[in-house]
Amino acid sequence: MRRITFMQAINEALAQEMERDPTVVVFGEDNAGGAGAPGEDDAWGGVMGVTKGLYHSFPGRVLDTPISESAFIGAAAGAACSGLRPVAELMFVDFMGVCFDQIFNQAAKFRYMFGGKARTPMVIRTMYGAGIRAAGQHSQSLYPIFTHIPGLKVAIPSSPYDAKGLMIQAIRDDDPVIFFENKVLYAVEGEVPEESYTVPFGEANFVREGDDVTIVAIGRMVSFAEQAAEELAGDGIECEILDPRTTSPLDEESIYESVENTGRLVVVDESNPRCSLASDIAALVAQNCFEDLKAAPKMVTAPHTPPPFSPTLEDAYVPDPERIAAAAREVVEGAGARA
Amino acid sequence: MSGIVKLGMPKWGLSMTEGQLVRWLVEEGAELKPGDEVAEAESEKINGTVEAPAAGVLRRRVAREGEVIPVGGLLGVIADPAVPEGEIDSFIEEFQATFVPGEAGEEAGPEPQTVEVGGRSIRYLKHGEGEETAILLHGFGGDLNNWLFNQEVLADGRAVYALDFPGHGGSTKEVEGTLDELAGVVSGFMDALGIERAHLVGHSMGGAVAATLALARPERVASLVLIASAGLGPEINEEYIRGFIAAGRRKEMKSVLQLLFADPDLVTRQLVNDVLKYKRLDGVDEALKKLAGGIFPGGRQANVLTSRLTESEVPILVIWGDKDAILPPEHAAELSGRAPAEVLEGRGHMVQMEAAGEVNRLIEDFIGGLE
Structure with a gap:
């Protein structure tokens, strides 16, 4: 195409x-x-x-x-x-x-x-x-x-x-x-098809399927999550990546469906952490999938600071594949994980 | 090292570069005939079976269950029992040392093209060359990818085309919605590509289109293969037609698509996504409603062609799955005495996908016999 x-x-x-x-x-x-x-x-x-x-x-x-x-x-x-x-x-x-x-x-x-x-x-x-x-x-x-x-x-x-x-x-x-x-x-x-088409609001995209950990990622973070998942697959950790595509309405059902299967959640959000999509989705999952969770959900976000002008600091500010992979490893293998 | 045959990861469709070996279906040491199902594999888009390319004993299962293997990569080794173990080992060693993943995957094969037919753009895919021509016609809501497991195999020594009907796949979405119209598209397609006469292989609605053309223009149709075909009785699963049109979300679509297969696991998330992507193109909703209204009005088939087909002279083969939940398998017997009917056990409506090897052989024997 x-x-x-x-x-x-x-x-x-x-x-x-x-x-x-x-x-x-x-x-x-x-x-x-x-x-x-x-x-x-x-x-x-x-x-x-x-x-x-x-x-x-x-x-x-x-x-x-x-x-x-x-x-x-x-x-x-x-x-x-x-x-x-x-x-x-x-x-x-x-x-x-x-x-x-x-x-x-x-x-x-x-x-x-x-x-x-x-x-x-x-x-x-x-x-x-x-x-x-x-x-x-x-x-x-x-x-x-x-x-x-x-x-x-x-x-x-x-x-x-x-x-x-x-x-x-x-x-x-x-x-x-x-x-x-x-x-x-x-x-x-x-x-991209040449014809006109729609993508409905409120339907998450399953970007990748996996059984070990659910990664919900938004916007640019989706491709970073894919890179992390690729690396983790080499170590036998299979990530499921969900892209909500719209945050309002939010496809809660697909997120719960995935977490019920994997029991683990990492949310990747480029915005600042407080009152963010990451905190919202983590809270929703904690409330609605508590029985299924094998580890506490993890958020990978920018820090609670303005985006820096220094190139070095700016690069460190945005979540990257390494931080996503580390968070996924943590919920699968780390101290926070329950068997 | 003669008599050693590689069992490789097949390539299902243009975009497939690797596949996962889901499970082995036979043990090491099993005796195989060509076409026997040896393993289950899964690409990003679809699950399928890997078949034995030749007769012999499955001497080695090289790939592990769950392992991802590039297209053309080694799954196992088939050889005569007389071949010594050492030769099998060195075959594997040499293959693994020289195989370059990606080469087979990049060997792209033909890509879909478009042709203008009666002012509409029709997408088609061509495989193979030869004196004889076969045209594959998909069903309601389908497209040329429905023949993913069939087209290349059937194209050994003949030209095989698969097209998208108007309202489907990559073709123009405007359609009036009658069998006569679609049969006219097929004959117009043949005119445009200079095909005088062809074997028509039709699935479901595509079978009724093929039959309609054979009745109207017998000189252009060398034979008919009717797979789970419409046109052989009034009954059709109305719930499926309505459900397919109405389904807008993944969950609804999944349960509708599961009616197509005897094994519901064949409906992968990717398959559901691909169908939804198609349905969300502008004009598709309207096209499907028109086709359903014209060909299956009120949940019944408008055109029953059985008696006219019985009187016609075109060679016909009927193939069905006995677990078909869309068109009743009993319709397979409607042409009994006139045409052989092969009803495959444990298979659903998409029998050409679910039992690709068997269906391919039946078609090959039938068409090959006529040629």
């Missing part, structure tokens, strides 16, 4: 949905890119080039916005309520704080507070994650905050296939979706 990059997969999802549905519009900082400069209108396509090429294919439906996140995220919420399906790009999730009212108090609440009479089919695309030396204000993994808010859906693709399918699902969904793109994954290639 054809292979394209994670970035191309998102671009293709946007293009196909814009083609299919005239109410889909795209806007954000530099999404059109340098508008007013003849011949170079789509020179940018967003800060990383994800929307490149759409401006000319869909005249009038790809808009640049001022550097005013609270204004254009509010505009997206309003547009969604009045008949459009906006996909707004908020460059880095680190900047989301200036529009929490629009997201938490408005978009997430419309359907609930208007008695189910309002729909808010909007998508906010945003980059997250460390790894490009962009320091503390451009490198955070803030998806736990949005997962916490009822009324929002949160998608975090780990592969080009999932990126395209989850994006199409996000655009067709009638609720606000925060779509997290790990900037380090943009260049990753994978098999």
Whole structure:
């Protein structure tokens, strides 16, 4: 099958949905890119080039916005309520704080507070994650905050296939979706069908099957977990890797199904450890699978610090395959493990 | 070292580079005929059986149960009882010293292609060359991969095509949903590729399509192999058709797909995922609903072709599994007196996968006999 990059997969999802549905519009900082400069209108396509090429294919439906996140995220919420399906790009999730009212108090609440009479089919695309030396204000993994808010859906693709399918699902969904793109994954290639397709929300992907330990990993961490599992397989430890794909809704059932079989859990989460996806999933498993557990669940996360600017420290900050493998060994063989 | 035959890890499909030996089915020292089931193996996508490539005694089980072996790698050794132990040992030693994993796996083989038929893009895979041609036609919701264990084997000395019907696999998803339409796609496919006449091997709905074409255009159909075929009676498991269309999640899909096999363990997580990926393509849901409405309306088969097939002159072979939960095995007898019917014990609807070796031999003997 054809292979394209994670970035191309998102671009293709946007293009196909814009083609299919005239109410889909795209806007954000530099999404059109340098508008007013003849011949170079789509020179940018967003800060990383994800929307490149759409401006000319869909005249009038790809808009640049001022550097005013609270204004254009509010505009997206309003547009969604009045008949459009906006996909707004908020460059880095680190900047989301200036529009929490629009997201938490408005978009997430419309359907609930208007008695189910309002729909808010909007998508906010945003980059997250460390790894490009962009320091503390451009490198955070803030998806736990949005997962916490009822009324929002949160998608975090780990592969080009999932990126395209989850994006199409996000655009067709009638609720606000925060779509997290790990900037380090943009260049990753994978098999992606040319046709349009969806990946449903709330269904985890069994990336690898195994009987000894369940590793739940999110976004970029999935490929790290795969590397760890490969190494552990050499020593006879078989890992089962689950990628939740969406953290809201969360496919709890598949996680429990796996842990009931393996009896051991490692959660890998690039965000800070307190009130994180890792702590949430570990707590859910502790509550719901206590009888099955042969060892205390382990979390592999970033430390409780901002992402450092120093390359050496940044590399040490992000969970890596070695730390994942060590955690898996610990729950299988270590002092914490029960026979 | 003549008379020593390698039992190797088979290659099932393009992407397979290695497989796990699940278990041995025979002991060392067992006497084998070609095609005897020797071991169970599992690729990322599918479970299957490894068959003896030649007659002889299984002298050595080299691979351990649970071991992962590259495609073409050594599972065991078959040889005449007269071959001395020392020769077997040096055969194994030499093989292991010179075998380069990956070579066999990278020997990619043919890849699927597409051809335009009546304004629609039809995906197909071709194996082999020869004067005679066979075309493999999958069932409702299937695709050309349903012939994973059959196509290459049957392509020894003849050209064998497997195609995806509209609404399926990698073909255009628009479909009206009648047997006549699908039979027209097959004859259009033959026109496009310059195939005048072919043996048609159809599974389930594909069998009814093959039969429809044989009745409409007998000059183009050399023979019919009808495997667990539709078109031989009105009954069909409506629950399966409805369930397949409705299933959107892994769990529902798994229990629906398990109806297809006598051995439910053959439905791996990967198989379920692949079917779900197909079902989530735009247009598939609508295509399946149209096909079900046109060919199996109200949970009955709209076209029963038994009497017309009985009157026709095309050579026919019928193959069924006696544990078929989709189309009743009793339908195998509907052409009795007119066509031989082979009902395989302990096999389900996907009999060409579950009993690949046996089905391949039956088809080979039948088609080969006509050629």
